[in-house]
Amino acid sequence: MAEPRNYNDIRAWSVVRAYLSAASKYPWFFTAAVIATLIVEGENVLEPLYLKQVVDLLSKGTPTEAVLIAIYTALGIYALLYFSGWAGRRIASYLTVELEAEVIRDLFNTSAATLLAHSHEFFISNFTGTLTRRVTRYTRAFESFFDNIIFNFLPAIFFVIGILIVLSLKSILLGLGLLAWTLLFIGIQYAMVRYYQPLRIERSAADSATTGTLSDAVLNHATITTFASLDRERSIFGKVVDHWYTATRNSWLSNNYIAGVQGVLVMAIEFIFFVLIIYFWQQGTATVGDFVLIQAYLTILMDRIWGIGRNMRELYDVFADATEMLDIIELPNDIVDAPDARPLAVREGQIVFDHVRFEYRDGQTVFEDCDITIAPHEKVAFVGPSGAGKSTITKLLLRLYNVSGGAITIDGQDIALATQESVREAIAFVPQEQSLFHRTLMENIRYGRADATDDEVIEAAKQAHCLEFIERYSDGFDTMVGERGVKLSGGERQRVAIARAILKNAPILVLDEATSSLDSESESLIQDALAKLMQGKTVIAIAHRLSTIMHMDRIIVMENGRIALSGTHTELLSQESNLYKKLWEIQAGGFIAEDEDPI
Ligand SMILES: Nc1ncnc2c1ncn2[C@@H]1O[C@H](COP(=O)(O)OP(=O)(O)OP(=O)(O)O)[C@@H](O)[C@H]1O
Ligand SMILES: [Mg+2]
Known part of the structure; x- marks a missing residue:
C-alpha cells in the first residue's frame, strides 16, 4: 500500500x-x-x-x-x-x-x-x-x-x-x-x-x-x-x-x-x-x-x-x-485492434479453437495445443476440475487475452483480426463472478442493451426471475444495488447477469457457472428461461453441477488444459469408467450439497 x-x-x-x-x-x-x-x-x-x-x-x-x-x-x-x-x-x-x-x-x-x-x-x-x-x-x-x-x-x-x-x-x-x-x-x-x-x-x-x-x-x-x-x-x-x-x-x-x-x-x-x-x-x-x-x-x-x-x-x-x-x-495496451481490423460478421456462430496455445503472463501454460470446434447453434458444456482452464476458454473467446499460438475463429474469421468491439457484441457473457454498477437495478439490467425500453428490461428481468426479489424493494427497479452489487445476494446478482444476457440477445451465449449460486428451485426455473434463450444460438456453458448441462448437445470434459473426453451425456455415461462418470456418480444424479466442488 x-x-x-x-x-x-x-x-x-x-x-x-x-x-x-x-x-x-x-x-x-x-x-x-x-x-x-x-x-x-x-x-x-x-x-x-x-x-x-x-x-x-x-x-x-x-x-x-x-x-x-x-x-x-x-x-x-x-x-x-x-x-x-x-x-x-x-x-x-x-x-x-x-x-x-x-x-x-x-x-x-x-x-x-x-x-x-x-x-x-x-x-x-x-x-x-x-x-x-x-x-x-x-x-x-x-x-x-x-x-x-x-x-x-x-x-x-x-x-x-x-x-x-x-x-x-x-x-x-x-x-x-x-x-x-x-x-x-x-x-x-x-x-x-x-x-x-x-x-x-x-x-x-x-x-x-x-x-x-x-x-x-x-x-x-x-x-x-x-x-x-x-x-x-x-x-x-x-x-x-x-x-x-x-x-x-x-x-x-x-x-x-x-x-x-x-x-x-x-x-x-x-x-x-x-x-x-x-x-x-x-x-x-x-x-x-x-x-x-x-x-x-x-x-x-x-x-x-x-x-x-x-x-x-x-x-x-x-x-x-x-x-x-x-x-x-x-503503458502500451496489451489488447489492441489490428491495424486493418474489420467488424466481425457473425452468420451462423461457428467457433473454432485452432491449435491454441496460451499462458497467463506470470503463470504456467494453461493450453499447450487446444483444438475445439463448435458447430453453428451447437450447445456445448465444459466441465472439469477447478483450475482446468474452463473460464480461460471464455476469456480467450472474448479476447480479454491474446492467444500466444494458434487462432480462435468465429465463422472463419480470426477474432484477433476483427475489432474487439464487434467480437464482444457478438457474445452474451454471464461471468463466473458478476459485479454490478452502483446504479439502479433498471440501469444495471439495461446494461445488456443500452437502447432497451423499460418494458423490455422488465420482461428480461421477469424471464431471469429477478422480479421475485426486485418487488421486495420499495423502490423496485429504482433500487441502488450498492458498490459492486453488495446489497444483492450472490444468486440475485447472477439473475441480474442472466437478465442482461437475455436483453443482449447475441448470437453466441457464454455461461460460466451462470446458475451456481442459485438454490435448486430457482435454478430449475431459470433453466427454462435459459433453454429459451439458447434457442438458435451457439452456446458454451460451464458448470460444476452436471444436472444443469446433461441435456446439452455435447459435453467436453477438461483436465489440465486438455480435452479429456467429449460426447453427449448418455455417450459419456455408457463408456467404461471415465472422469465424467465418476463426477456423475459422486453427484448422485445431480443431488449434491450446494457449493461443494465435485472433485
Ligand atoms: N489472471 C490470471 N493470471 C495467472 N494465472 C491465472 C489467471 N487466471 C487463471 N489463472 C490460472 O489458470 C488456470 C486455469 O484457470 P481457470 O480460471 O480457467 O480455471 P477454471 O477451470 O475455470 O476453474 P474453476 O472451475 O475453479 O472456475 C488456473 O491454474 C489458474 O490459477
Ligand atoms: Mg472458472
Whole structure:
C-alpha cells in the first residue's frame, strides 16, 4: 500500500511536457496569464524607482514649485503603476482559474478514458483504489503545478531579472552581488530540500500506511467483528500511527531547519547591502532614495524567494503524483485492434479453437495445443476440475487475452483480426463472478442493451426471475444495488447477469457457472428461461453441477488444459469408467450439497 517515492522514479520533464501540452490547447489564456504576471512584476520593479524619486525630492528640503510638480508627477506614476499591478494580479488570477478548470476537465476525461481502455489483465493486477487515486492526483496536481508556475516561479524569475537590470545600471557590483546571493539562496534551499528528502519520503510512506491499514481493516470489518479482534486491530493501527508520528514530526522539523538557514542568509544580504549603500553614500554616488529603493527591492525579493523551497517541494509532489499516472498513460495496451481490423460478421456462430496455445503472463501454460470446434447453434458444456482452464476458454473467446499460438475463429474469421468491439457484441457473457454498477437495478439490467425500453428490461428481468426479489424493494427497479452489487445476494446478482444476457440477445451465449449460486428451485426455473434463450444460438456453458448441462448437445470434459473426453451425456455415461462418470456418480444424479466442488 505504501508507495515510497524516489527521485529516480520521477520523470519531471515528461510531466512538464504532458501538462504544458494539455495547457497549450488554451494558448490565449496561457499567454495572457504569463503577460499579466510580467506586468505585475514590471510594477514591482518600477514602483520602488518612483518611491526613490519621491524620497530624493523630499530630502532636498526645498519645496519649490518645480520640486512639488516633480513629486506629484512621480506620485502619479506610482499610483498608475500600483493600479496596473492590481489589474495584472486580478487578470492573472482570473485567467488561471479559467485555464486550470478547463485543463483539469480535459485531464479527467483523457486519463479516465485511457485508464478504462486498458486490458482485463491490467485491472486484475492493479488495486482499484490505487488506480482511481492516481487519476485524481494527476488531474488535481495540475492546479498546484500551474499555481506554482504563475504565482511563484515566473514572478520570482521576472522580478530577479528586473532588479538585476536596474541595479546593474546603477552599479555592476550591486547587480552581480545580488545575483550571486539569489543563486546561493536558491541553491542552498534546493540542497536542503534534497537532503531532507528521505524524511519526506518516509512521511509519505507512513501516510499511505495509515490509510492502507485503516482501509484494510474497514474492508475486513466483518472478519474483525466475528473474530472479536477489535483490540488486536487497534494495537496494529496504533503501531502504524506511532510510526506516522515519528516520521511526520521529523519531516516537519526539517522545514524549521530550512527556515533557520534562510533567516541567516536574509540577515547577511540586508547587512551587506546596508554597508555597500553607506559606502556608496560616502562616495557621493548613493542617495537616501537609493537606500529606500534597495530596502523595497529586498522586501519584495524576500517575498518572492522565501517560499521557493516549499514551492520546490510542492512541485516535487506534483511530479511524483503525475508520474504515477503517466506510467499508466504511457503503458502500451496489451489488447489492441489490428491495424486493418474489420467488424466481425457473425452468420451462423461457428467457433473454432485452432491449435491454441496460451499462458497467463506470470503463470504456467494453461493450453499447450487446444483444438475445439463448435458447430453453428451447437450447445456445448465444459466441465472439469477447478483450475482446468474452463473460464480461460471464455476469456480467450472474448479476447480479454491474446492467444500466444494458434487462432480462435468465429465463422472463419480470426477474432484477433476483427475489432474487439464487434467480437464482444457478438457474445452474451454471464461471468463466473458478476459485479454490478452502483446504479439502479433498471440501469444495471439495461446494461445488456443500452437502447432497451423499460418494458423490455422488465420482461428480461421477469424471464431471469429477478422480479421475485426486485418487488421486495420499495423502490423496485429504482433500487441502488450498492458498490459492486453488495446489497444483492450472490444468486440475485447472477439473475441480474442472466437478465442482461437475455436483453443482449447475441448470437453466441457464454455461461460460466451462470446458475451456481442459485438454490435448486430457482435454478430449475431459470433453466427454462435459459433453454429459451439458447434457442438458435451457439452456446458454451460451464458448470460444476452436471444436472444443469446433461441435456446439452455435447459435453467436453477438461483436465489440465486438455480435452479429456467429449460426447453427449448418455455417450459419456455408457463408456467404461471415465472422469465424467465418476463426477456423475459422486453427484448422485445431480443431488449434491450446494457449493461443494465435485472433485
Ligand atoms: N489472471 C490470471 N493470471 C495467472 N494465472 C491465472 C489467471 N487466471 C487463471 N489463472 C490460472 O489458470 C488456470 C486455469 O484457470 P481457470 O480460471 O480457467 O480455471 P477454471 O477451470 O475455470 O476453474 P474453476 O472451475 O475453479 O472456475 C488456473 O491454474 C489458474 O490459477
Ligand atoms: Mg472458472
